[in-house]
Amino acid sequence: SSIVIVFEAPKGQRPTFDQGYQGEDLKGGWQWSIKKGMKVKVGEALGR
Amino acid sequence: LREALGKTKIVWKPIPVGLGIGFLGLLQLYKVHQREKAAAEEEDRRSAASGYGDKDERPRKRKRIRPSGPWTVQLMSYLPLKNISRVWGWFNELKIPYYLRVPGFKLYSWIFGVNLSEVAEPDLHVYPNLASFFYRTLKPGARPLSPDPSALLSPADGKVLAFGTIEHGEVEQIKGMTYSLEALLGSSSPTFDGEPEDISASHKQVEKNTSLEEKIKADEEFANINGISYTLPRSHDSKSGATIVDASTKSKSSSIAEVRADLAIAEGKRSWLFFSSPKAPTGLYYVVIYLAPGDYHRFHSPVSWVVKKRRHFAGELYSVSPYLQRTLPGLFTLNERVVLLGQWKHGFFSFTPVGATNVGSIVINFDKELRTNSLLTDTEADRAAEEAAARGEPYCGYSEAVYQQASTVLGGHALRRGEEMGGFQLG
Numbered sequence: 001s002s003i004v005i006v007f008e009a010p011k012g013q014r015p016t017f018d019q020g021y022q023g024e025d026l027k028g029g030w031q032w033s034i035k036k037g038m039k040v041k042v043g044e045a046l047g048r
Numbered sequence: 049l050r051e052a053l054g055k056t057k058i059v060w061k062p063i064p065v066g067l068g069i070g071f072l073g074l075l076q077l078y079k080v081h082q083r084e085k086a087a088a089e090e091e092d093r094r095s096a097a098s099g100y101g102d103k104d105e106r107p108r109k110r111k112r113i114r115p116s117g118p119w120t121v122q123l124m125s126y127l128p129l130k131n132i133s134r135v136w137g138w139f140n141e142l143k144i145p146y147y148l149r150v151p152g153f154k155l156y157s158w159i160f161g162v163n164l165s166e167v168a169e170p171d172l173h174v175y176p177n178l179a180s181f182f183y184r185t186l187k188p189g190a191r192p193l194s195p196d197p198s199a200l201l202s203p204a205d206g207k208v209l210a211f212g213t214i215e216h217g218e219v220e221q222i223k224g225m226t227y228s229l230e231a232l233l234g235s236s237s238p239t240f241d242g243e244p245e246d247i248s249a250s251h252k253q254v255e256k257n258t259s260l261e262e263k264i265k266a267d268e269e270f271a272n273i274n275g276i277s278y279t280l281p282r283s284h285d286s287k288s289g290a291t292i293v294d295a296s297t298k299s300k301s302s303s304i305a306e307v308r309a310d311l312a313i314a315e316g317k318r319s320w321l322f323f324s325s326p327k328a329p330t331g332l333y334y335v336v337i338y339l340a341p342g343d344y345h346r347f348h349s350p351v352s353w354v355v356k357k358r359r360h361f362a363g364e365l366y367s368v369s370p371y372l373q374r375t376l377p378g379l380f381t382l383n384e385r386v387v388l389l390g391q392w393k394h395g396f397f398s399f400t401p402v403g404a405t406n407v408g409s410i411v412i413n414f415d416k417e418l419r420t421n422s423l424l425t426d427t428e429a430d431r432a433a434e435e436a437a438a439r440g441e442p443y444c445g446y447s448e449a450v451y452q453q454a455s456t457v458l459g460g461h462a463l464r465r466g467e468e469m470g471g472f473q474l475g
Contacts, residue, residue: 001407001472002368003203003337003347004380006214006229008395011331030333033199038208042191042348043466045199046211046335 069139076135083423091430121376129365133408133421137475140179149173153181160342166190179474182407186344193466200335201350201465203399205343209373211335219334229332231381233389233398234359234446299414299462303352307462310352310393330395336380338370339407339472346471347401349463353392355399356460358415359446361385362429365421368404384420386410387446390460399469407472414461414469417449421475 009030032047034040144152153172157164164172168185175181194201217229339345363384366372373379384403391397401410408421428447451460463469 001339001345001404002209002380002402003206003339004219004232004334004400004402005200005203005337005350005398006219006233006332006334006400007200007351007392007397008330009333010394011329030331032211032335034208034211034335036208036210039206040202040208040337041205042202042344043193044202045194045196046202046208046350047333048196048199 073135073139076138077131080131080134080423087423118375121372124366125364129405130408130421133365133405133475135475136406137179137408137421137473140182140474141177143176144178146173149175152178156181157342160340162342182345182474183471184344185346191348201348202337203350203469204337204339204345204347206337206339209336209338209370212333214332214334228381231378232385232400233387234361234448300464300467303462303464303467304458306464307352307354307458311354311391311458332396338368338373341406345407345473347469349465349467349469350399351392351397352463352465353390353397354458354460354462355388355390355414355451357389358412358418358449358451359387359389360418360420360449361387361446363403363445365403365405365408367406368402384408384410386412386418386420388412401470401472403472406474408475409473410470411473412470415449415451 011029030047034046040046150172153175154164156162156178166186168187169175172181175184191205214229219229219232361384364382365384366376366379366382368379368383376382380400380402385400388399389396390399403410403420410418410420412418432447
């Protein structure tokens with residue numbers, strides 16, 4: 001059996017030049033904390 | 049002859065277990081066949097009564113899914129997977145002799161890596177069969193929840209097969225093999241509103257430009273005025289064809305409070321309406337978790353959210369093992385599955401348990417009307433396909449129910465993060 005979760009989450013925003021943008025990735029967006037093939041247990045964080 | 053009969057020694061031997069199991073299996077297949085035959089006859093009578101007198105004039109039944117793929121997959125598509133699954137389920141519900149339970153479950157645990165120290169019931173004799181052991185509960189505190197309130201929690205024990213973003217409405221199954229979101233969840237999933245058709249225009253208008261608290265208040269007033277649409281245990285939404293059901297178990301007050309608080313926090317950051325906040329652009333993300341036979345087979349809510357709709361795709365019951373996921377494109381869109389659609393603080397949220405041959409039954413705790421891997425739902429799906437064909441429309445492939453509760457003003461069934469939602473049962 002398998003479980004598929006599909007959800008909407010913030011993409012994050014690129015800081016503007018006024019805010020000191022220095023070419024880094026999107027800030028404040030969805031971030032995964034897993035890897036493919038990783039074993040997980042109920043209650044562990046998959047992302048935030 | 050008399051001499052032979054008198055002098056021949058009679059030796060009693062036990063019937064081999066395999067032969068016994070084979071016989072019982074055949075008996076069960078025969079019973080299933082008889083039931084299907086009876087259901088088909090009933091269907092014939094019903095069709096004849098509805099004006100399709102001649103069998104040849106009737107629209108054809110739902111076609112069996114025949115996927116493309118290597119010969120192993122082709123071969124599998126000709127197996128009666130649902131019947132096998134039902135026989136397997138029946139077999140696993142047979143009582144195991146008392147003294148064989150502990151060694152049997154220990155052997156199973158050793159083969160499939162079950163950690164017996166965390167099983168809630170220490171005495172394995174309590175489980176009368178493999179089906180009940182498979183659907184075991186765990187000791188309280190065995191699965192602590194991540195303290196991060198913004199985290200998406202793992203709903204089950206298992207292995208992460210895939211995760212990522214959904215681009216152009218397509219989900220990647222395994223590298224290079226994709227399937228569309230619409231095929232997985234059904235059409236128009238991101239734009240549903242989960243409300244019955246008879247909601248007045250003024251109510252909709254209230255919903256558009258108000259805060260969450262005002263919306264809840266408006267919902268309460270609306271529920272008082274139009275109580276029937278919220279309190280009827282079962283009715284039909286003629287617009288979408290969805291069945292409106294009362295969630296069998298009412299949301300816990302703590303769940304409602306937590307979901308409300310969660311949505312209220314989000315309310316300050318984004319609009320209640322979907323895809324409408326200019327401040328926080330959102331994307332669609334997905335994650336697939338595979339549960340191995342030895343894993344704990346109940347699933348829990350990954351976040352605090354409100355389930356508004358349920359879609360049941362009768363589908364087939366192919367195995368969902370990693371091998372088949374590599375070789376059978378769009379496997380999840382072929383299999384029987386229950387799609388739960390709803391909303392969380394960031395917007396759209398869906399949770400889809402996908403059945404397999406050995407774990408055909410999907411249980412949703414708050415939906416007692418749901419029947420999966422059942423002859424009845426198959427017949428209903430066939431009937432729906434026939435009706436769609438009679439109207440000259442394509443069959444959407446699923447039956448839909450909208451959750452409504454008299455006490456819940458969130459417009460669905462509220463689930464707290466970590467709350468048990470249901471599980472997979474054998475067969």
